[in-house]
Amino acid sequence: MIRFINVVKKYSDLVALKNINLEISDGEIFGLVGPSGAGKSTLLRTINKLEEVDDGQILVDTINVCELNGKNLANYRQKVAMIFQHFALLNTQNVYKNIALPLEARHFKKKEIKEKVLKLAEITGISDKLDSLPTTLSGGQCQRVAIARALALDPKILLCDEATSALDPNTTIQILDILKKINKELKITIVIVTHQMEVVKYICDRVAVINKGEILEIGKTEDIFLYKNKALETLVDEKPIVPTNGKNIKLIFPKKSASESLITKMARDLNIDFDIVWGKLEKFGDDVLGSLVINVKDKDFINVLTYINKTDVKYELIKGDNKDDISR
Ligand SMILES: Nc1ncnc2c1ncn2[C@@H]1O[C@H](COP(=O)(O)OP(=O)(O)OP(=O)(O)O)[C@@H](O)[C@H]1O
Ligand SMILES: [Mg+2]
Known part of the structure; x- marks a missing residue:
């Protein structure tokens, strides 16, 4: 369970997050949507303390994230992986090395690393590219590598910041299917920041609509899109055009x-x-x-x-x- 309690984040005069209260359950795929500058990435990045909050608390299970530092923070971050729009791969290292990186940094044995990398490459469908450099891969293939690397230390939570925004629609679906699979099979809670409504509809169990640092609505995805879509109106322009009589x-x-x-x-x-x-x-x-x-x-x-x-x-x-x- 991830719990935000009265979370406030400021960048000097700008209040990027205003009193956020939100609970994300274990095993959920949760979406954060809102216009550019709404505070989505900021909110996401408070979960692994890439952003520090100015007020309030963030609890992940029994851990008070805001109080973590040093070794405790490093240990916690192993369980909270992240993927990005632009993959953040090491371009001078091949796919195998990229996936192995977090394991090598923690001095896992060579044999263990090999087993793990092969398994993760299989889960993400990138086994045939282990010797390739990222610069020779497509965007979709790069994101598969980034997901495999993110899973290397068996995280409990995966944070995705616009992870499919640079991909074409077919590749987006393939990546979302991988995320669905790891959510189900590895029981990883996934929090997705996106401006792509198709992504939310395809994969998210629940969604929060954010604007100007505030949560306007939280609900099951179908409820937000079908019923109380007032908060979404600024994001999705699809009002029915209807007759004026009757x-x-x-x-x-x-x-x-x-x-x-x-x-x-x-x-x-x-x-x-x-x-x-x-x-x-x-x-x-x-x-x-x-x-x-x-x-x-x-x-x-x-x-x-x-x-x-x-x-x-x-x-x-x-x-x-x-x-x-x-x-x-
Ligand atoms: N490091 C920073 N220093 C100052 N202001 C920042 C910083 N990071 C974000 N902001 C501001 O905080 C607000 C929220 O930014 P954030 O990146 O969370 O928005 P977002 O919803 O992710 O937008 P986008 O969809 O464009 O990625 C914006 O007004 C942004 O300019
Ligand atoms: Mg953002």
Whole structure:
């Protein structure tokens, strides 16, 4: 468990983190999103004390991170690995040496190092490049090496700062699949800073939206994207364009199949017509969830709401480009 309690971080006059309270559970893949300058990297880097905080506490299990220094800090950092957008590999050393680096620095035996490097290279799919120099590898291959190196000392937590931002979409998916695998198989808690919403939807169990050093929302990824997405509106520009006449109701379905049966049944039961004016299906992890905006005539509005209220489908009323308060 990683716990932030009233954490404040300042850079002279600038308050980069304002009273952050947040808990990340063991085994979670947790996302931090927000616009540039929001404080995402700063928050991430307080977890391994690359940034010191000015107030508050950070607890990782029973360890008070803010109080660590010297040998205790070095020991702690072995358990909290980090990967970056630009990989931070040693370009004069081959892949084998890059992965072996943390083990050599801690004087592991040659045989142990070899076993470990081969195993990590296999997990990250880079076994065929062990003799290559990083300068001869693609971005995706470099990130595989960086992940293998990050795992060398069996960390409990992996911090990722824009780890896929320099990669193309296909390579991004491959790297995210590796992260998913190590989260599951090696039981590593992963904290991901990203500005890529696809990354969050693909991999994160929960997400916090940060802006100007404050957490605006925390929740399960699908809830943040499907329901209470006000904080995300500045980041994701995808407001439905809807008619100005009648009433527009955005229905949010737990599963794709549920949407089709509800709307056909509702039209039949209420004997009304309505238009489907906007719709979207999205993949969150392994689930496909959907939202649909229907436009109903004013005279049918109350009947439709009463009908929807009897189901487990959530809704929001959408009024032009503003959202009304009516929702559940
Ligand atoms: N070492 C530093 N000295 C002074 N100000 C800093 C320092 N590091 C970050 N800041 C400031 O703190 C704020 C938060 O920065 P941070 O790097 O955490 O943002 P971010 O959300 O990671 O942004 P980006 O998406 O652009 O990486 C910004 O206003 C930034 O300019
Ligand atoms: Mg950053």
